[in-house]
Amino acid sequence: MDVLFSLFSSLPLAQLELDFTIISADIPYIVSGVLTNLAFTLVSALFGFIWGTVLAIFKISAIKPLQWFADFYTSIFRGTPLILQITIIYFATPQLLNYPIPSFLAGVIAFSLNSAAYSSETIRGGIMGVDKGQREAAQTLGVKYMPMMMDIVLPQAFKNILPALVNESIALLKDSALVSVIGVEELMRRGQIVAQREFIYFEPLLVVGVVFYLMVIGFTWFARRFEKRMRFSD
Amino acid sequence: MIKVEQLSKSFGPLEVLNGITTDIDKGQVVAIIGPSGCGKSTFLRCLNLLERPTKGKIYLDEVDLTDSRTDIRKARQNIGMVFQHFNLFPNMTVMENVIYAPIKVKDMTKGNAQELGYSLLSRVGLEEKADIYPSRLSGGQKQRVAIARSLAMQPQVMLFDEPTSALDPEMVKEVLDVIQSLSETGITMAIVTHEMGFAREVADRIIFLDSGRIAEDAPPDIFFSTPKSERACQFLEKVL
Numbered sequence: 248m249d250v251l252f253s254l255f256s257s258l259p260l261a262q263l264e265l266d267f268t269i270i271s272a273d274i275p276y277i278v279s280g281v282l283t284n285l286a287f288t289l290v291s292a293l294f295g296f297i298w299g300t301v302l303a304i305f306k307i308s309a310i311k312p313l314q315w316f317a318d319f320y321t322s323i324f325r326g327t328p329l330i331l332q333i334t335i336i337y338f339a340t341p342q343l344l345n346y347p348i349p350s351f352l353a354g355v356i357a358f359s360l361n362s363a364a365y366s367s368e369t370i371r372g373g374i375m376g377v378d379k380g381q382r383e384a385a386q387t388l389g390v391k392y393m394p395m396m397m398d399i400v401l402p403q404a405f406k407n408i409l410p411a412l413v414n415e416s417i418a419l420l421k422d423s424a425l426v427s428v429i430g431v432e433e434l435m436r437r438g439q440i441v442a443q444r445e446f447i448y449f450e451p452l453l454v455v456g457v458v459f460y461l462m463v464i465g466f467t468w469f470a471r472r473f474e475k476r477m478r479f480s481d
Numbered sequence: 482m483i484k485v486e487q488l489s490k491s492f493g494p495l496e497v498l499n500g501i502t503t504d505i506d507k508g509q510v511v512a513i514i515g516p517s518g519c520g521k522s523t524f525l526r527c528l529n530l531l532e533r534p535t536k537g538k539i540y541l542d543e544v545d546l547t548d549s550r551t552d553i554r555k556a557r558q559n560i561g562m563v564f565q566h567f568n569l570f571p572n573m574t575v576m577e578n579v580i581y582a583p584i585k586v587k588d589m590t591k592g593n594a595q596e597l598g599y600s601l602l603s604r605v606g607l608e609e610k611a612d613i614y615p616s617r618l619s620g621g622q623k624q625r626v627a628i629a630r631s632l633a634m635q636p637q638v639m640l641f642d643e644p645t646s647a648l649d650p651e652m653v654k655e656v657l658d659v660i661q662s663l664s665e666t667g668i669t670m671a672i673v674t675h676e677m678g679f680a681r682e683v684a685d686r687i688i689f690l691d692s693g694r695i696a697e698d699a700p701p702d703i704f705f706s707t708p709k710s711e712r713a714c715q716f717l718e719k720v721l
């Protein structure tokens with residue numbers, strides 16, 4: 248720590264004088280913004296997962312138009328910046344539908360649609376990874392397509408890709424800072440608000456960074472443990 | 482019971498089955514044997530349309546399975562199949578494996594299905610394993626559960642594709658014993674197997690496949706003592 252500190256202070260340009268006293272009263276306000284990010288991530292991950300599963304089923308279906316739709320959809324959402332998708336949904340909705348969409352809702356919609364595009368690929372891979380004998384056994388018993396998917400194929404697919412899905416959700420948590428651009432008062436936005444009011448930038452943003460980092464590291468650690476448990480139960 | 486007419490199946494340029502014509506009568510037990518890669522699995526899988534025949538017709542009790550208007554899912558309920566690699570559902574317990582299809586497909590009540598499940602599990606000697614997951618069973622036990630699962634749909638025909646080939650030698654007998662006891666119940670069976678002793682003992686008829694054709698079709702005593710075709714002689718020399 249001392250070494251690090253002396254390294255910083257010896258840099259000629261960086262007169263590093265951190266002073267958290269100015270923002271100390273604002274720190275609870277900034278930190279509690281993470282609740283918004285968490286709510287946001289949870290809701291988006293959930294809807295993204297459901298819609299992603301539907302898209303994955305489209306992708307493997309024998310019906311060509313469904314395949315085309317799902318592939319096209321995925322290419323759009325993977326081929327454009329997420330920040331653009333967020334702003335388009337936020338600003339275009341009032342213009343097109345004459346509905347002043349709340350920024351949180353706009354963010355959730357953009358994130359869900361975007362996360363569905365990514366997770367649909369993961370889920371498709373998971374479905375393909377389920378032994379083909381499983382479907383054959385179900386077909387041989389006369390089981391219909393939907394129950395076969397819901398009761399036999401998808402549970403196995405989800406189990407196999409759970410680590411990947413958790414990683415995607417963690418990435419989503421980090422990306423949730425992007426909704427600050429449409430004014431959602433989450434962690435990042437709160438840091439900026441305080442920064443602009445107090446005319447100090449480094450300290451509030453450092454607080455934001457530390458909270459994100461701790462959340463991500465914490466969730467990753469939990470995910471690893473959980474994954475080990477799942478392995479063990481096999 | 483089953484009538485196969487001029488059945489052919491190709492995978493792209495590869496002709497696997499070449500005009501197979503045969504009948505299997507009700508209650509008959511047919512063993513299908515032949516060298517590896519000769520099309521035994523493909524033939525069996527055509528019988529329940531897991532593979533779509535390229536040409537030819539398959540009738541089950543007068544119903545043409547190859548007709549596009551036939552409800553294959555309905556027809557399959559009458560044709561049980563047991564796979565080399567068991568294909569039990571790993572996310573369900575043994576009992577759930579057995580009662581899943583009767584409940585989902587035949588709308589049986591859970592109570593009735595469970596009663597049926599217990600009687601079938603005890604028939605294969607595994608009623609005390611009802612509540613555990615397949616991953617904790619031995620290979621022989623898995624295959625016995627798979628047989629019980631098939632029987633739960635009360636099919637008229639049972640197809641077995643090398644049911645003991647993936648098993649450790651000491652487990653082969655327990656599975657063959659179950660199949661043998663089934664054969665005595667009068668259910669129609671087609672069994673692909675490499676167990677010649679078993680085929681000889683259990684089957685009413687041996688079909689010897691060679692390069693996608695029926696090279697020989699005879700009762701076991703005749704087939705094993707005086708095979709007609711040269712290919713069958715060569716094959717028997719190797720395996721006996």
Ligand SMILES: Nc1ncnc2c1ncn2[C@@H]1O[C@H](COP(=O)(O)OP(=O)(O)O)[C@@H](O)[C@H]1O
Nearest residue numbers: 492495497515516517518519520521522523524
């Ligand atoms: N789905 C498939 N696609 C392409 N070739 C296949 C497929 N299934 C089987 N074959 C080929 O058909 C031939 C017969 O296979 P199979 O019926 O499994 O033989 P057997 O069960 O007698 O060993 C083999 O050459 C195999 O490679």
Ligand SMILES: [Mg+2]
Nearest residue numbers: 521522523643
């Ligand atoms: Mg085979």
